[in-house]
């Protein structure tokens with residue numbers, strides 16, 4: 001994972017400020033230029049005192065005065081998560097501080113969530129949750145989905161090829177890398193999900209009701225919007241409440257009942273109206289860039305609204321469809337001069353992705 005130039009390195013010998021790119025491999029790699037790599041073992045990294053909003057680090061194997069400074073909150077949280085001994089030389093700052101304690105804002109947000117459960121605090125905290133932690137939650141939620149929907153993955157060869165083609169077109173246009181995982185689940189319920197950590201599921205019940213690839217592309221783009229905005233993580237913090245936060249602070253969560261409870265709420269809870277609008281805007285933007293009609297997704301959702309007797313598990317329960325959402329989607333100007341996303345044969349194959357073989 002290479003992440004821009006948000007980190008600054010001082011080598012401890014000169015006072016020159018070096019912009020470095022960080023890569024989280026087996027060790028932390030700091031790169032100023034492509035041929036010059038400094039490696040820090042995560043276990044050797046320690047926190048140094050620094051101004052608020054900056055994670056300042058030293059390394060036991062580096063010159064004593066060498067410092068790495070990270071200002072980007074998400075990156076800092078991700079790195080802090082990997083450094084188990086980050087606070088070993090700072091008495092009384094184990095555990096809590098190791099993950100998010102570097103930021104006063106994060107700590108006050110946690111306290112606010114625990115005391116008041118305010119969504120605002122969840123909004124502030126979501127971007128600070130380490131990606132490694134999100135992925136663990138995503139994995140448990142995945143098991144929860146399998147349990148609730150009794151679902152197996154659909155991936156017959158032709159259907160999977162068509163699905164991959166459609167996903168890649170949307171994903172690349174949305175500017176996301178291949179760490180996003182997608183799959184079709186064999187359940188008649190018409191729904192689609194984005195899980196923390198970058199997993200998107202489309203249920204076969206939604207595919208069955210779709211009439212063209214644009215409708216599914218619009219839904220995929222909408223779900224990617226939720227991923228980019230970290231809405232699932234935000235919901236998880238809000239709904240999982242205290243148990244989630246205690247897990248976040250102490251890292252002792254695997255297999256706990258609290259985790260299962262929180263991830264179950266992830267599957268059954270709704271996104272806020274604002275989150276839906278933002279994901280719609282993201283979808284409209286992606287569809288525009290693909291040269292495909294953004295309102296196709298609205299037409300699919302409208303079709304689901306009309307026929308679904310039990311809406312409790314459908315896409316409409318997790319992505320509430322309001323009048324203004326429909327109005328916004330259908331008022332978007334048609335621009336469908338781009339090439340079709342799938343051929344007729346590929347679309348037929350995708351629709352049949354849950355058949356035994358094709």
Ligand SMILES: [Zn+2]
Pocket residue numbers: 222226271275276279318319
């Ligand atoms: Zn949504």
